[in-house]
Amino acid sequence: MRKRTLSFWEIWNMSFGFLGIQFGFALQNANTSRIFETLGASVEEIPILWIAAPVTGLVVQPIIGYFSDRTWTRLGRRRPYFLIGAILSSIALFIMPNSPTLWVAAGTLWIMDASINISMEPFRAFVGDNLPDRQRTLGFAMQSFFIGVGAVVGSLLPYMFTNWFGISNTAPEGIIPDSVKWSFYVGGIVFFLAVMWTVIRSREYSPEELEAFEKEKIKAKPERVEVIDKSKNISSQFLSGVVMAVIGGIVTFLIYTNELTKELYILFVGLIIAGVLFMVVSQLRKNEVRNGFTIIITDMLNMPPAMKQLAWVQFFSWFALFSMWIYTTPAVTGHVFGTNDTTSELYNDAADWVTVMFTVYNGVAAAVAFLLPVLARRTSNKVTHLLALTFGGIGLISVYFLSDKVGLLLAMIGVGIAWASILSIPYAMLSGALPSAKMGYYMGVFNFFIVIPQIVAATILGFLVKELFNGEPIYALIVGGCSMILSGLLTLRVQTHKRINIDDQS
Structure with missing residues (x-):
């Protein structure tokens, strides 16, 4: 027994829900700090309030993965979690911009992030369940495409409502502007409808079929199995x-x-x-x-060996990404444009340009997502990931040498290529090394190696910038660029083979 090859549009349908999920994440990432500040949070309080996001993902994803591995209903194995998460996320997206107090907004962030994770985590396993090995890179690349599109459009929604439809982006003290409210309302609707499209238009293999596929694979490649x-x-x-x-x-x-x-x-x-x-x-x-x-x-x-090796790849690539997200604005305003005066027109023009830079790298990620599987077929997943992360690392390091806006956008092209690969290639490599019965659980645990570097970057980089780099954040981007290139080199040592715990045989 072998999994059948799916058409392009079947893979499109099973990945379409990621568009809605990314709308939710984009709105959360771009507007949560603004909502907290509007409701009275100080600058010092915002990082602690934000910690809800990584901690929630750290706890929720493995648990959801474990239970989705053991679920089978009329809707299937993963799709019930898509649906439940979408309903809860959409409700939270409607509530968030209407939070009357800071503590309500902070609590809603926890609920919203947990709900988004309930929908998102099984999507990674969904690709591993439904696609044969030869199509998994394309499946995760499709997710990268929808992540890029959702990030661009979702992040721009408040701007679009203000400048295209004339909805106010200001409000009295303690009130969230209407442009933000309408962005969250639209995001909630898109989230639900996109996930429903995947729920309705996709099918899943039963646990018995997946077990048969797994046995057939083990027969074909018995050397991939180790007993603990x-x-x-x-x-x-x-x-x-x-x-x-x-x-x-x-x-x-x-x-x-x-x-x-x-x-x-x-x-x-x-x-x-x-x-x-x-x-x-x-x-x-x-x-x-x-x-x-x-x-x-x-x-x-007892993580499979390939997962332990990919953990280091993920750690250094996401450490680089968080260095970029945290320090690009002060690096560009201070080093490239030469101002730290937050009240000046030059500073705010430069800060606005950073949002354009981020839009470019997300757009590039969407544009190149389908080129990565082509390159991977001609070379390998490992070589493709190395090349993409090298482009990204060079892009981050090059900011140090740039002095104009166009150059900064060119640097983001490299980052966009790396971003597309980070969202797809490691998951394609991992899914081939996981037993189908634990695909969801291990995909959830894999999230640890996104959250841990986020916490490390938020703490260690602050110390380095203050104590070693004389308060110059541009050097944090250089550290991030070197980290991204190191991540690419570590990809070459990943060996994708399976290991089965003896407990699984009892």
């Missing part, structure tokens, strides 16, 4: 838990005694909790306890 010694695995799990808890405890103590940035607590207290969970589960496994909790934590330890 259970007793050694339990000991390794306990030792890993001890190490994580000790490191987390020591660093948390240093953060407290040295009064370092509060965001670091999220990372290292989380490491303590993960260590404790590993130790607890190792003891439960010794007593032959097997349930959802033990499986989730144990599978985190």
Whole structure:
């Protein structure tokens, strides 16, 4: 048994929901800080309020992935989660711009981000479920295309409502402008309709069919399967838990005694909790306890080798992206245009140009998304990703040497190529190394390597800019560019083969 080859439009239909999801993320990313400030948040409070987004994804995605792997209804395996997430997300998008107080907006952000993640996480596994290996790069590239289009249009909605339809972008103190409200309303509608299109126009293989496909693949390539010694695995799990808890405890103590940035607590207290969970589960496994909790934590330890190797690729590429998102505005205004006066016309013109730069790289990502599978077929996924990330790294580094607006847009072309590849190639490589029965769960865990570099970038880069770079944020972009190129080189060491835990055989 083999999965059938899908047509271009079938892949289009199964990926179309990502357009709505990206509308939601684009509106959230572009307007949440504005809403918080309007409702009275200080600049210092905004990062803590924003931490909801990465923490929510860190927790929600593996859980949704685990349960979607074990779901089968009349709607299918993944599509029920698409639908539930879309309904909740659309409601949250309508509520967010009407938040009467800051705490309501912060709570709505948690709900909105959790709901978006409920829809988004199974979409990655959906491609792995439905497409044969040879089409997965195209499937994830299609998602990249819709992400690029959704990011461009979703981010521009407030501007479009103000300049095209004359809707006010100002309001009395404590009130969200109408242009933002209408943007969220449209985003909520688009989110729901786009996801519904995928739910209605797509089909899924049953768990029995997927199991048959998996057995056929194992027969064809038996060398890809390894068996883990259970007793050694339990000991390794306990030792890993001890190490994580000790490191987390020591660093948390240093953060407290040295009064370092509060965001670091999220990372290292989380490491303590993960260590404790590993130790607890190792003891439960010794007593032959097997349930959802033990499986989730144990599978985190037993990630396939390819996933562990791709984790480093993801870490350095997303570290580079967060350095860009955090520091492009001060780098461009200060280094390229030579002003740090936020009240000056030159500063605000430069800051506005940054939004154009970001629109360009998202547009480029959408434009080149379908070229990546062609290049991958002629070379390989690894070589394609290396080339794309090298272009992106050079683009970020080149900002240091530029002095005009056109040059900055050209730099973003390289970033756009890298962005398209980051959103597709690693997932195509990963999906081929995952057992179909745990596709959703491992795709959710893979999100860890997006969230962790976000937290690290938000904390470490601030220290580097202040202490080592004399307050010059342009050097953070150079660090990001080097990190992106390093990520591309690390791609070459990824070996995609499967490993099956002995527990799966019981």
